Amino acid sequence: MEFPKFLLGxxxxxxxxxxxxxxxxxxxxxxxxxxEVEWLEEFTQEDQKELEAEAESLIEEASKFYDREVxxxxx
Numbered sequence: 539m540e541f542p543k544f545l546l547g548x549x550x551x552x553x554x555x556x557x558x559x560x561x562x563x564x565x566x567x568x569x570x571x572x573x574e575v576e577w578l579e580e581f582t583q584e585d586q587k588e589l590e591a592e593a594e595s596l597i598e599e600a601s602k603f604y605d606r607e608v609x610x611x612x613x
Contacts, residue, residue: 544603558600
């Protein structure tokens with residue numbers, strides 16, 4: 539099965555949270571309510587250096603994805 543790059547998620551146990559799931563490497567879930575990121579990968583020290591450079595861009599993409607999706611609901 540193929541997944542889109544980003545998915546929206548919610549959970550009634552976290553009524554104010556807005557989750558975006560990044561399904562490609564490096565996989566993560568970000569809660570846009572507080573920008574907390576949970577990585578779904580294990581990283582080596584070398585990977586962490588590369589990840590730090592890429593993380594900001596990926597998180598920005600996740601926020602833009604959310605904004606795009608919400609604007610489509612409002613149309």
